Amino acid sequence: MANIPEKPSLDGIEQHWTERWEAEGTYRFDRTRGREDVFAIDTPPPTVSGSLHMGHVFSYTHTDTLARYQRMRGKAVFYPIGWDDNGLPTERRVQNYYGVRCDPTVPYDPAFTPPFRGDPPKNHHAIGVSRPNFIELCDELVAIDEQIFGAVLRRLGLSYDWTYLYSTIHDNARRASQRAFLRNLARGEAYTQEAPTLWDVDYKTAVAQAEMEDREVTGAYHKLAFHRADGAGDLLIDTTRPELVPACVALVAHPDDERYQPLFGTTVRTPLFEVEVPVLAHTLAEPDKGTGIAMICTFGDVTDVTWWRELDLPSRAVVARDGRLVADAPWITSADGQSRYAELVGLSAKQAQRRIVELLTASGELLGDVRPITHPVKFYERGDRPLEIVSSRQWYIRNGGRDAAIRAAMVARGGELTWHPAHMQHRYDNWVEGLNGDWLISRQRFFGVPVPVWYRLDGDGQPDHSAPLVPDESRLPVDPSTDVPTGYTEAQRGAPGGFAGDPDVMDTWATSSLTPQIAGRWEDDPDLFARVFPMDVRPQAHDIIRTWLFATVVRSHYEHGCAPWRHAAISGWILDPDRKKMSKSKGNVVTPMALFEQYGTDAVRYWAASGRPGVDTAFSEEQMKVGRKLANKLLNVSKFVLGFPVPAAGGGTVSNPLDEAMLTRLGAVVVEATAAFDEFDYARALERTEEFFWWFCDDHVELVKGRAYGADESAVTALRAALSVLHRLLAPFLPFTTEEVWRWWQDGSVHVSSWPVAPASGGDVAALDAVSSVLALVRRAKTEAKVSQRTPVSRCTVTAPAELLAALVVGTSDLRNAGSIAELATVEGPELTVAVELAPAPPAPAS
RNA sequence: GGGCGCUUAGCUCAGUUGGUUAGAGCACUUCCCUUACAAGGAAGGGGUCGUGGGUUCGAGUCCCUCAGCGCCCACCA
Numbered sequence: 017m018a019n020i021p022e023k024p025s026l027d028g029i030e031q032h033w034t035e036r037w038e039a040e041g042t043y044r045f046d047r048t049r050g051r052e053d054v055f056a057i058d059t060p061p062p063t064v065s066g067s068l069h070m071g072h073v074f075s076y077t078h079t080d081t082l083a084r085y086q087r088m089r090g091k092a093v094f095y096p097i098g099w100d101d102n103g104l105p106t107e108r109r110v111q112n113y114y115g116v117r118c119d120p121t122v123p124y125d126p127a128f129t130p131p132f133r134g135d136p137p138k139n140h141h142a143i144g145v146s147r148p149n150f151i152e153l154c155d156e157l158v159a160i161d162e163q164i165f166g167a168v169l170r171r172l173g174l175s176y177d178w179t180y181l182y183s184t185i186h187d188n189a190r191r192a193s194q195r196a197f198l199r200n201l202a203r204g205e206a207y208t209q210e211a212p213t214l215w216d217v218d219y220k221t222a223v224a225q226a227e228m229e230d231r232e233v234t235g236a237y238h239k240l241a242f243h244r245a246d247g248a249g250d251l252l253i254d255t256t257r258p259e260l261v262p263a264c265v266a267l268v269a270h271p272d273d274e275r276y277q278p279l280f281g282t283t284v285r286t287p288l289f290e291v292e293v294p295v296l297a298h299t300l301a302e303p304d305k306g307t308g309i310a311m312i313c314t315f316g317d318v319t320d321v322t323w324w325r326e327l328d329l330p331s332r333a334v335v336a337r338d339g340r341l342v343a344d345a346p347w348i349t350s351a352d353g354q355s356r357y358a359e360l361v362g363l364s365a366k367q368a369q370r371r372i373v374e375l376l377t378a379s380g381e382l383l384g385d386v387r388p389i390t391h392p393v394k395f396y397e398r399g400d401r402p403l404e405i406v407s408s409r410q411w412y413i414r415n416g417g418r419d420a421a422i423r424a425a426m427v428a429r430g431g432e433l434t435w436h437p438a439h440m441q442h443r444y445d446n447w448v449e450g451l452n453g454d455w456l457i458s459r460q461r462f463f464g465v466p467v468p469v470w471y472r473l474d475g476d477g478q479p480d481h482s483a484p485l486v487p488d489e490s491r492l493p494v495d496p497s498t499d500v501p502t503g504y505t506e507a508q509r510g511a512p513g514g515f516a517g518d519p520d521v522m523d524t525w526a527t528s529s530l531t532p533q534i535a536g537r538w539e540d541d542p543d544l545f546a547r548v549f550p551m552d553v554r555p556q557a558h559d560i561i562r563t564w565l566f567a568t569v570v571r572s573h574y575e576h577g578c579a580p581w582r583h584a585a586i587s588g589w590i591l592d593p594d595r596k597k598m599s600k601s602k603g604n605v606v607t608p609m610a611l612f613e614q615y616g617t618d619a620v621r622y623w624a625a626s627g628r629p630g631v632d633t634a635f636s637e638e639q640m641k642v643g644r645k646l647a648n649k650l651l652n653v654s655k656f657v658l659g660f661p662v663p664a665a666g667g668g669t670v671s672n673p674l675d676e677a678m679l680t681r682l683g684a685v686v687v688e689a690t691a692a693f694d695e696f697d698y699a700r701a702l703e704r705t706e707e708f709f710w711w712f713c714d715d716h717v718e719l720v721k722g723r724a725y726g727a728d729e730s731a732v733t734a735l736r737a738a739l740s741v742l743h744r745l746l747a748p749f750l751p752f753t754t755e756e757v758w759r760w761w762q763d764g765s766v767h768v769s770s771w772p773v774a775p776a777s778g779g780d781v782a783a784l785d786a787v788s789s790v791l792a793l794v795r796r797a798k799t800e801a802k803v804s805q806r807t808p809v810s811r812c813t814v815t816a817p818a819e820l821l822a823a824l825v826v827g828t829s830d831l832r833n834a835g836s837i838a839e840l841a842t843v844e845g846p847e848l849t850v851a852v853e854l855a856p857a858p859p860a861p862a863s
Numbered sequence: 864g865g866g867c868g869c870u871u872a873g874c875u876c877a878g879u880u881g882g883u884u885a886g887a888g889c890a891c892u893u894c895c896c897u898u899a900c901a902a903g904g905a906a907g908g909g910g911u912c913g914u915g916g917g918u919u920c921g922a923g924u925c926c927c928u929c930a931g932c933g934c935c936c937a938c939c940a
Binding site: 024026230235237253254255256257268301302305306307308309310311312313316317318319320391392393394437439440442443445446447449450558559561562626628630631632633634636638639641642644645648649651652653654655656657659699700703706707710713714717721792795796798799800801802803804805806807 | 865866867868869874875876877879887888889890893894895896897899900902903904905906907933934935936937938939940
């Protein structure tokens with residue numbers, strides 16, 4: 017049986033067991049099992065254009081411990097992994113890697129080879145390639161990146177079933193994404209609309225509310241004079257965006273503001289451009305901000321959009337999609353106004369501001385000094401310049417941002433989930449209740465899932481957006497830029513009376529919001545889907561509750577009428593040892609692979625699993641060293657216990673009260689660890705197990721060693737029973753080490769063994785405690801005497817209350833063995849003390 | 864402005880319905896080559912549990928106040 021190495025080692029166990037698990041199909045999902053026997057996990061697909069960092073290691077380990085626990089509980093664990101290789105991050109990486117950019121006007125070149133593969137020189141000017149060529153490069157590069165990612169995830173010991181690997185850009189994901197969209201469209205949940213949209217002028221794409229973030233930037237207040245139409249003087253307004261004066265459509269003050277009440281309904285002329293605009297009242301205007309009266313422009317910020325909509329104002333957009341001022345502002349009618357505007361045409365917003373300030377200064381309409389301030393401004397989270405608001409046609413999915421009933425339904429769906437930790441639900445509620453618009457899903461980009469519709473063109477070649485042409489689901493996925501709607505021919509593309517494909521792709525969240533459907537092969541494999549959906553858990557980080565989690569709830573709500581999972585397990589972030597979020601720019605990022613090699617995977621997993629659910633956790637190599645110690649200890653104690661002859665075929669009997677008590681104590685640990693895992697609290701399960709494990713090694717094994725050497729049946733049987741339980745309790749955390757030691761004496765993988773049940777209770781826990789206390793005092797006496805623990809004790813006198821002395825009786829011989837005590841005497845007394853007479857030590861060396 | 868979380872030893876953190884003298888690991892100090900393990904072991908010092916109140920026989924734990932730190936959301940003229 018036992019095949020125990022002379023000198024057990026952790027070296028190389030990762031590769032060895034990874035290969036064995038792969039060969040043996042240890043983590044293969046058993047798809048014959050019914051939904052009630054399945055534990056399904058909606059794993060976050062990593063963005064392959066980035067790199068795997070310690071944050072992935074951290075949260076992926078958490079999920080893996082849960083998966084391993086559930087597998088040992090007898091569940092068929094559906095634990096697929098996918099790649100999020102779709103969208104803007106991939107485009108950007110391809111541009112940088114190959115030195116190309118996508119130019120849809122360039123024709124496809126089947127023989128194209130990129131100028132570089134990795135690291136183009138800094139002065140290289142990106143060459144334009146066709147959209148199909150660009151997408152081929154995307155496919156090529158993600159395949160390379162995915163190889164590297166796969167190697168890291170396997171090395172981390174994640175128990176995925178790789179046969180269910182998915183990718184958000186491949187056909188099945190595109191099909192699912194387009195199908196879900198078309199069903200949203202058919203039910204009226206998706207719609208297209210021309211509307212003011214948050215816009216990134218560098219990426220030249222619309223951006224969703226969820227992808228927007230505030231940044232503190234410098235700006236300045238400018239006090240401008242608007243001229244009353246009745247000639248009775250000027251109205252002063254403060255603005256940080258004077259370049260938008262040509263886009264001004266009204267002034268607005270609070271209806272209760274007595275300073276401006278007489279002016280409501282009158283008009284003023286704008287500075288420089290002499291456009292007549294009304295003075296209006298709206299409750300969003302704040303009397304104590306600036307001069308209490310604001311200029312409404314189309315569009316300076318989201319409040320402008322509200323005013324524009326609610327006050328039914330005209331649209332006078334001056335900022336174009338490239339962030340520059342448009343060529344024509346026909347609403348400016350005065351000759352002076354026109355000539356001034358002509359100076360601004362083509363300038364960026366920043367340049368225009370500089371010029372307009374000069375013009376205002378010259379005209380005397382800029383009053384007082386420009387007052388610099390810093391203020392929060394909205395940016396696309398990946399962008400470098402402030403977002404503009406431009407009017408454009410986009411696709412939306414209703415998410416409650418414009419409808420209280422839908423919003424309430426989404427909040428209720430969130431409430432159906434069990435959140436771990438519970439307080440993370442507040443973030444969800446907070447976000448959903450604060451939505452101020454529907455979910456914008458279209459993007460003016462290339463590498464993504466196309467919006468799967470076409471538009472009829474009228475006799476003038478103008479598209480009819482009110483009734484899109486949609487493909488039959490059996491045709492999916494489609495690319496409207498190359499596929500033709502049913503009933504049309506390619507020759508009719510772009511021709512009057514013909515059709516035009518929707519030019520946009522869907523945002524990456526519009527596809528990744530369907531990970532349960534994609535991973536579960538919704539509609540492509542209905543049998544599988546029925547066994548895994550709704551899933552048991554979505555593990556993810558807290559920063560994407562508002563995006564990924566919420567979007568997934570929205571899609572599931574509409575398509576399936578239920579929440580997509582039962583639990584949301586939210587992990588924290590990794591902070592560097594200074595408690596700041598780890599970031600590349602600070603140069604404090606360590607690569608996972610280097611740590612696996614230095615400490616061993618199980619040690620790194622131990623650090624990760626020590627981080628409690630949802631709690632931001634410091635990166636700590638010290639913790640990894642502790643994990644390494646734990647793994648080493650497990651090897652050694654296993655070798656020690658298994659080194660004793662097996663007491664009896666079919667198992668011996670545990671009869672000693674101390675042995676029974678140890679198992680009783682272990683039973684309590686099993687109960688606690690099990691309860692903790694059922695609550696998704698892997699960290700507590702580990703902590704309790706570990707605490708017992710060290711006690712077991714340091715105290716119990718030391719105590720019963722003597723009997724074990726003497727082949728005492730009870731001692732060895734109990735040690736082996738405890739070892740079996742410990743191997744399994746630790747298996748979710750230290751999958752490699754536990755597998756290594758388990759296979760020394762058991763058939764098959766520990767990872768498909770059954771989760772331990774509490775050993776039968778019994779024994780004499782009081783005796784075990786009493787013996788432990790006395791042994792600790794004997795050890796202390798030896799330490800204080802500065803002698804080896806092995807030093808013989810000629811006589812040991814234990815003074816203690818009668819009760820304690822009575823408890824000690826069953827452990828007397830173990831105690832004498834463990835303490836090397838020749839003679840043990842007991843005396844009744846008020847409290848526990850131990851007097852030790854050491855056998856004469858050999859003379860110490862002179863130094 | 865609204866919300867959430869945190870504050871316990873030098874550091875990182877446990878402390879579940881209130882209940883002996885508040886725990887662990889790391890770090891620090893001392894000792895020990897001892898035949899499972901020196902990549903080890905035995906032991907030690909170190910805390911008025913953020914502030915101020917309250918409830919209670921009893922509060923790290925429950926209630927209120929305040930402060931500091933972190934995060935989410937809103938505001939952005």
